[in-house]
Amino acid sequence: MNKELLKKSQSLLALFALCLVITLLSDKFMTTTNLWNVLRQISVNVCISVGMTLVVLMAGIDLSVGSVLAFSSAVCAGLLKSGLEFQSFDLFVGFTVLGGVLVALLVGLLMGLFNGFVITKFSIPPFVATLAMLTIARGATMLYTKGIPISNLGSSFEFIGSGWLLGIPLPVWISLIVVLVMVFVTKKTTFGRYIYAIGGNEKAAFLSGINVNRVKLWVYGLAGTMAAIGGVLVTSRLNSAQPNAGVSYELDSIAAVVIGGTSLSGGVGTVTGTVIGAAIIGVLNNGLVLLDVSPFWQQVVKGGVILLAVIIDRKSKGSK
Template sequence: MSSYSSSTLHQARGGKFKKAMVQYGIILAFIALCVVIAVAGEWAVATGLWTENYFLSQENTLIVLRQISINGILAIGMTFVIITAGVDLSVGSVLGLAGIVAARFATTSNSMAIGGNDWPLLMPIAVAVGIGLVCGFLNGIVLSKYRLQPFIVTMGMLSAARGLTLLTTDGNPVSQLRDNFRWLGNGYVLGIPVPVLIFVVLFAIAWFVLNKMTFGRYVYAVGGNEKSARTSGINVLRVKVIVYTLCGVLAAMAGIILTARTGSAQTSAGASYELDAIAAVVIGGTSMVGGIGTLRGTLFGVLIIGVMNNGLDLLGVQSYYQQIIKGALIVFAVMLDPSRKQQRD
């Protein structure tokens, strides 16, 4: 075999390896993280720090899944937004606003309830989703119609939504929530936490839209090259408005689950949640410059953050170090971004 043929074969094998790492690297990283934490747990048992390996227990698995459901729902919407080369910094504040208004329609407290305290379960859900829809729509229409930077527009919504959250209750939390509302955050169906089921259903719908529908192709086209997308007849304004509206609705749904899970609505709820959502999307391989990304990658990005937080908590690692590790993961993922874009092209 000639040296030219050997070199060509070597390059082909190298290309296949790189392609495989792009496609399955996030899955391997998740498996490796689970193995490392499980081994650390066994060490903790062997040294007498633990009586059993809690990380591997079924109870802890359900706890992790319940914990990641909120960030997972936020990350679904954030994936759509970032694929269009945008970003939504307001999801945490929209979550807090939707959650506290929903709580006022689900509380038994006469002083906090709006229009009585016997509303059906559908009412707080509908009101919260409506708030998320309006906030997301405003983000999308303003940044699209006036060609403004998503960073600036959504930062403005972040501030406005947080102010409205405080104004709604004069800075007071809302408690005494009805049992049927709290079931949305703490209930089980066939042994599976309700938040996890909601997340799975929303993820399946979003995956179908992004991968099987024409709108999904439009989302990638707008993120890949907005000018070319507009030239080819795609209504860029409509795509962006729908994407940001979807992100706002999902933030509201996450707010409902968080409020139901904690049993009260706090005015500070959702603070910095947008950072975890962005982190999950970026770690999952979605490019910040747009046009590249998958919901599968986002799913494993959410799992990596959730498992890492859970494992480090169980091992007694201080939250300060957890933030450092999370920041390093984000930077590392962004460093890989150019190679991923090159590989896709």
């Protein structure tokens, strides 16, 4: 029983240990400003990783989240900044913050659905299909932005990424809502149980009457939407959509999912575990910066931590 409890909380213990070590090594870590800053930074990865968790639970992978984030945020920024002009009708259609955000989410959803469609319809491995989308979406972002950042999106939009609500940064509230909704979806809905069933044994899930393709389609759609939420947070925080936004975010989100205990072979894992995984990555990033570790070494350390998490996961499965 105690062993089981220890296994379940190993990511949380790792997070506490990491916080303790960094606190001992840097007096700046446990300051209110820094902790809020860490939470703000984690929010983006939490949103993306929660979507990635659903995909990985289904034994899939989505390598396109970083590029989907970039494209959806570029479209959002473009519409907020320039709207749509119809010269022949002498008409300008402007977008409010709500409009821009909704379009971004729609773009993310559509790109995710496209991933799901390609994977289910043509039986293409998720790795390949989403890798293709990674390139397509990045290229589309460059075409849309012409490689130039879209800046000055207005203070109301900036508030989403930089504002505070009840003493807590708004991005933290947003990621909290995303997490709560997805915890509910995975734990309390039939759709959530289908995801675990497909990840556990796709053939058995199919034979028991689950519409596997439809579930996959919507899971990839959700992953795209979550990436778009992350995109809105990044863009509003910078008050600018960068054409190279989200580069390598897919790796950070996969790392958060794996460190959080979700098995890459599907069927095992939780959204809350991923949140802890994202926190570990965020604290690690922050700690390495505070300790003045070279960015090159930071990458080596992060890679090492991911490797360690996978080895522990494999070992614990092997000992069963």
